[in-house]
Amino acid sequence: MTKKKIGTVWLGGCSGCHMSLLDIDERILDVARLADIVKCPIVDGKEFPKVDIALVEGSVTSDEHLHEILHIRKQAKLLVALGDCAVMTNVTGMRNYLQLNEVFDTAYVNAISNDQSGTVPNHPALLRLHDKVFPLQEVVNVDYVIPGCPPSADAIFYVLFEFLNDRVPDLNEVKKLKYG
Amino acid sequence: MNTIDIKINERSLKVLPGITILQACRDNGIDILTMCHLKGLSDVGACRLCLVEIEGINKLLSACTTRVASNMVIRTDTEKIKRYQRITTELFFAERNHVCSVCVANGNCELQELGYKVGMDHIRYPFLFPECKVDTSHQYFVMDHNRCIMCTRCVRACSEVEGAFNWDVKNRGFQVRVISDFDTPWGESITCTSCGKCLQACPTGALWSKDVVQGQLEKHPEMITELVEKRKLLLT
C-alpha cells in the first residue's frame, strides 16, 4: 500500500487545534506508518502541496486565508475542517457584528495595553483583514468536520486513522462530538 | 380509572385521557427530545423539538401541547422527525451568537447536549451574527441575549413559580427578545425578587450568576419541578 499524504495548516485560529493534534502522543507513530505529514505550519513556507488529507484549522479572516484555502481546496483530496473556528467561526467570528474599523480601534487605539500612539499596523507584508469572518464551508466545499475548541486528541486521531484505513469516520456514532 | 387506548411507535398503550402525548411518552419510557418543556411549568410549544407524527394529521404536532385522544396512532422516531430536530437545533445555533468555548455554560448546557443528541457536527445555515446586549445591571445576575434561544422557561418560572412577572417577551421572529419589566435594565426592575429561579430554569448560558466564570456554570432546572411538586403536597 502506498503511503498517503497529510498536510495541515492554520488560518484564523489560535493553533490550539494543532496542539491537540500533537496530543495524540505516541499514536503519531500509527499515523506515520500509514502516511507522511508533508506540510504543517512549523516546517517551512513552501506552497501547500498535493495531499490526500488536508487538516485545516481556523476560519477565513483575510485575503491571505482566502487565497490559501482556495489553493488547498485544489490540492487536497479530502479537506477536513478542524475545530470550531473552521467549522463555525467560533471566537474569530465574534467580531462579525462589528465594523472592521471598530475592531482595529479596539485592538490598537483604545486597548489599555497599547502604546497610546493609536497606529493601526499597515505594512504591505501583513495580511488584509476582511470585513467579516467566514467558516470554511462558506468559501469552499468541506468534506469532513471535526468540531471542538479544541477537538480532543482522541477525536482527531480517530478521524485520521479511519480515513487512512479507507473508512469513513462517524464522530457522532463514537460519541466524540464536542463544541467548545 | 378510565383509560384510553393509543399507539406510540407500534406499541399499544393504555393512558389516562387528557394527558399530553409528551406525558404519555415519558410515563412509558419513550424517549422524546424537549427544550422549552420543564416539568412543573405550563407548556407553550415554543421550541418545536418534541414534534410527533400522528396518523391522519398531515403536519407534525408538538407532543408537549397536544393531548392524547383515543385510538391515536403516534410516531416519535421517524426519519422526518429526526430531520426536523436536526434543522431546529442548527437554527438555534445559527440565530444568535453561540461561542461555546468562551461561554459560562460550556460543558453544562442543554443546547450543547441537544446538538450531540441530534448528531450535529456543523451548521448548514449562515450565521446571522445579530448584535445582542448583555445586561449586567442586576446586582447578582447576568442576562446574555447572545445565548438565549427563546424557550421562555425563565418567563414562566418567574410568573408561575415565583409570581414576580419580571420577565416578558417583546417583538417577533428574528427581533424577539426577553425583557425585564417594560424593557428596562434588569437592575432597575421593581418586580424582580432576586430569587434566581429564572437562572435555574434557563437551559443555556443566557442567564447566570455573576459569581461563575467560563465553563463553571451549574444549573438545576429540576429544582423548579421539585418546588412545584412540594407546593402541591402542601396544598393537599
Ligand code: SF4
Ligand atoms: S449557551 Fe450553550 S450552546 Fe450556546 S454558547 Fe453557551 S454552551 Fe454553547
Ligand code: SF4
Ligand atoms: S433566557 Fe434562558 S430560559 Fe429565558 S428564554 Fe432565553 S434561553 Fe430560555
Ligand code: FES
Ligand atoms: S418541548 Fe414541546 S415544543 Fe418545546
